Amino acid sequence: MRDLQELVRPNIWSLAPYSSARNEYAGREARVFLDANENPYNKPFNRYPDPLQLELKEALSKVKGVRPECIFLGNGSDEAIDLPYRIFCRPGVDNVVAIEPTYGMYKVCADVNDVEYRTVLLDDDFQVPADELLAACDDNTKIVWLCSPNNPTGNCLRREEVVKVIEEFRGIVIVDEAYSDFASQQPLRADLGKYPNLVVLNTMSKAWGCAAIRLGMAFASEEIIDIFNKVKYPYNVNQLTQLQALEAVKDPFEVDKWVRTLLQERARMVDAFKLLPICNHVYPTDANFFLARMTDAMQIYNYLVDRGIIVRNRNRVKLCQNCLRITIGTKSENNELLAALRQYK
Numbered sequence: 001m002r003d004l005q006e007l008v009r010p011n012i013w014s015l016a017p018y019s020s021a022r023n024e025y026a027g028r029e030a031r032v033f034l035d036a037n038e039n040p041y042n043k044p045f046n047r048y049p050d051p052l053q054l055e056l057k058e059a060l061s062k063v064k065g066v067r068p069e070c071i072f073l074g075n076g077s078d079e080a081i082d083l084p085y086r087i088f089c090r091p092g093v094d095n096v097v098a099i100e101p102t103y104g105m106y107k108v109c110a111d112v113n114d115v116e117y118r119t120v121l122l123d124d125d126f127q128v129p130a131d132e133l134l135a136a137c138d139d140n141t142k143i144v145w146l147c148s149p150n151n152p153t154g155n156c157l158r159r160e161e162v163v164k165v166i167e168e169f170r171g172i173v174i175v176d177e178a179y180s181d182f183a184s185q186q187p188l189r190a191d192l193g194k195y196p197n198l199v200v201l202n203t204m205s206k207a208w209g210c211a212a213i214r215l216g217m218a219f220a221s222e223e224i225i226d227i228f229n230k231v232k233y234p235y236n237v238n239q240l241t242q243l244q245a246l247e248a249v250k251d252p253f254e255v256d257k258w259v260r261t262l263l264q265e266r267a268r269m270v271d272a273f274k275l276l277p278i279c280n281h282v283y284p285t286d287a288n289f290f291l292a293r294m295t296d297a298m299q300i301y302n303y304l305v306d307r308g309i310i311v312r313n314r315n316r317v318k319l320c321q322n323c324l325r326i327t328i329g330t331k332s333e334n335n336e337l338l339a340a341l342r343q344y345k
């Protein structure tokens, strides 16, 4: 890996971050808060939240096995996807390399930040050799984006190839593990200590059932997390989200139960789809969704919409012609989908 200073934009490296009222008395006991121009009434909403979400990070640290200093929390993964562009990529100069097809936000944020977005097409098994990704990089490539399990394909990328990219690329490698709770592979965040250029993304939106509260995570070296914290909005995770996330983290066994149920349902749905005459192929999945190649994705999608059932039409996405992406729902929701598809003519 190149020196972090060489990778970070010069204006960010030298940035003096906003200093909020609450981080200036740091650490000492306080009882009377007359520093932040808050209203003393209307508890518990009147106070600014902890800008570094320390209590929540302590709790997440235990569940995720990552030190609190190595955790960034943001307004959904969206924030954790946007920040690396603002930190590392000089607009109009630097570029990033990503797989295709993959999650759409990496490209949207590249476009917003005026950063060239290069793609390497996956093969027929939705895999990519490390060498192809490395060959797409040049001296101005700051980030390689990987997503495993990948959205919309559902599969995990081969670990040897991912590790090879991390070891050989001299910039930042971001691996989005939004769906790792559903995967059989060990999550990469467990190896964070080995790779100073690795950033792993997690979210509370999927297995944890908290898409509404908007909480995303990045795990990386303390040095990289410090820069995330310097660039983010001071109070980027609001108090309601912090409180609700703390509640959720108290009960990880509930999440395990959901995951087990969803995996059972996933197996049942995949088997059922394979028997549908209108389904030509079901791709292997390590996520809480699967990709199915249909006889006519457009027509089937519209047929389902007419019955109030919404799936994701991926027909227009490269390598996904005639594919629908099906999220695993409750047993009765899944049964409704199957019943409708069995009646399709």
Ligand SMILES: *Cc1c(COP(=O)(O)O)cnc(C)c1O
Pocket: 075, 076, 077, 078, 079, 103, 147, 151, 176, 178, 202, 203, 204, 205, 206, 211, 215, 216
């Ligand atoms: C759903 C999803 C996320 C979650 O994004 P949030 O902003 O945290 O809700 C992140 N990455 C991928 C690949 C996803 O599919």
